[in-house]
Amino acid sequence: MREETSVIVQPKPKQKAMRKPARRDDELWKGILADVFEDFLRFFFPDADDLFDFKKKFVFLDKEFNRLFPPEEGSAGVRFVDKLVKVYLKDGGSKFILIHVEIQGSKGHEELSSRMFRYFYRAKDKHNVSITAFAILIDDVKSYHPKVYNEEYLGTKLNYEFNTYKLLDQDEEKLRANPNPFAVVALTVLMALKNKKINDEGLKNIKMDLTRELIKRKLTKVKHEKIMAFLAYYVNFENPEMMIKFEEEVRKLTGKTAPMGVKEILLERRLKEGIEKGRQLERAKALEEKKEEKKAVARNCKNEGVDFNAIVKITGLSLEEIKSL
Numbered sequence: 453m454r455e456e457t458s459v460i461v462q463p464k465p466k467q468k469a470m471r472k473p474a475r476r477d478d479e480l481w482k483g484i485l486a487d488v489f490e491d492f493l494r495f496f497f498p499d500a501d502d503l504f505d506f507k508k509k510f511v512f513l514d515k516e517f518n519r520l521f522p523p524e525e526g527s528a529g530v531r532f533v534d535k536l537v538k539v540y541l542k543d544g545g546s547k548f549i550l551i552h553v554e555i556q557g558s559k560g561h562e563e564l565s566s567r568m569f570r571y572f573y574r575a576k577d578k579h580n581v582s583i584t585a586f587a588i589l590i591d592d593v594k595s596y597h598p599k600v601y602n603e604e605y606l607g608t609k610l611n612y613e614f615n616t617y618k619l620l621d622q623d624e625e626k627l628r629a630n631p632n633p634f635a636v637v638a639l640t641v642l643m644a645l646k647n648k649k650i651n652d653e654g655l656k657n658i659k660m661d662l663t664r665e666l667i668k669r670k671l672t673k674v675k676h677e678k679i680m681a682f683l684a685y686y687v688n689f690e691n692p693e694m695m696i697k698f699e700e701e702v703r704k705l706t707g708k709t710a711p712m713g714v715k716e717i718l719l720e721r722r723l724k725e726g727i728e729k730g731r732q733l734e735r736a737k738a739l740e741e742k743k744e745e746k747k748a749v750a751r752n753c754k755n756e757g758v759d760f761n762a763i764v765k766i767t768g769l770s771l772e773e774i775k776s777l
Contacts, residue, residue: 476644476686476687476688477685477686477687477688478590480681480682480685480686481590483678483682484637484678484679484682485535485551486512486535487675487678487679488633488634488637488675488678488679489510489537490506490510491632491633491634492551492634493539493549494632494634495630495632495634495635495638496586496615496617502542503541503542504539504540504541504542505539505540505541505542508540510537510538510539511537511538511539512535512536512537513536513537513538514535514536516536516578517534517535517536520536520571520574520575520578521534521570521571521574534551534571535550535551536548536549536550536551536575537549537550537551547581547582547583547584548575548579548581548582548583549583549584549585549586550571550572550575550583550584550585550586551585551586551588563598563601564587564598565598565599565600565601565612565614566601568585568587568598568601568612568614569601569612571585572585572612572614584615585614585615586614586615586616586617587614587615587616587617588616588617588619589616589617589618589619589620590619590620590641590645591620592620592645592648594620597616597618597621598616599613599614599616600612600613600614601614619638619641619642619645620642620645622638622642624639624642624643624646627639627642628665631668631669633666633669633671633675633679636662636665636666636669636679636683637679637682637683639662639665640662640682640683640686641686643658643662644686644687651690652689652690652691652694653694655687655689655694656689656694656697656698656701659683659684659698660698660701660702660705662683663680663683663702663705663706664705666679666680666683667705667706680702684698684702743769746767746768746769747767747769747773747777749766749767750763750766750767750769750773750774750777751777753766753767754774754777760774760775
């Protein structure tokens with residue numbers, strides 16, 4: 453195994469404006485990486501079965517990753533999906549595989565290469581094991597392909613190279629010919645990149661084509677449903693009713709209804725939204741209670757004849773608010 457390397461028009465007059473690209477749901481990468489991680493390893497490592505002990509479960513250290521690498525400030529508009537996974541080897545040891553999925557090609561708080569290096573040295577310092585890292589690039593910027601981090605100062609040099617996989621550069625026919633289930637995941641993203649302005653009917657046809665590709669791979673029911681959910685929902689239809697038509701065609705083709713695996717993703721998302729809404733309500737309630745306390749203090753000060761400007765400094769309320777009490 454490789455040691456300490458890094459493996460994540462203006463419309464013409466009297467013509468309709470160009471259709472907006474269908475919305476990609478990049479958050480689904482978070483689930484699919486865990487669902488097909490074994491296939492992911494086999495996709496990138498031809499000798500994976502000789503290297504890794506697949507009888508032992510992978511350990512996904514998402515919570516630890518979040519502690520090591522808290523969300524960046526000033527990275528609005530740039531989204532990432534990161535995984536830190538512990539895998540066991542055939543020789544009895546264990547290594548870590550750091551996967552960094554670059555969701556957008558635009559720059560965030562820092563360059564991808566710098567971030568990849570920062571992730572590497574923090575994980576290395578924490579666990580003191582060999583690490584391999586991947587940067588999976590699913591942006592649509594042809595020229596964007598960071599592969600190495602270099603630093604030099606007064607004779608000290610650092611050269612950190614990491615593995616990258618740029619979806620935009622992949623060969624569609626090779627992915628179709630690859631029996632690995634992860635190839636269908638990659639093919640789904642590639643087709644989304646190549647057909648950004650396609651209409652709903654065309655998108656449905658692509659999803660059906662991908663469904664046929666998935667069927668060819670003779671997967672277990674669980675894995676089939678997981679990947680089916682990804683290809684069905686990675687790019688959403690502009691008209692929600694088209695999903696019903698797609699599900700009906702899938703049922704005719706497979707004898708089964710729409711993919712069930714996506715329920716877990718959607719339920720988790722709704723749960724998070726509900727929790728966040730509850731937190732927002734609690735924060736709003738706390739702020740309101742605090743403001744009422746300040747108003748009470750302001751009323752007492754007014755009754756005692758305290759100067760209004762002094763009350764403003766004491767309570768933080770505006771002069772207008774104090775006068776209205």
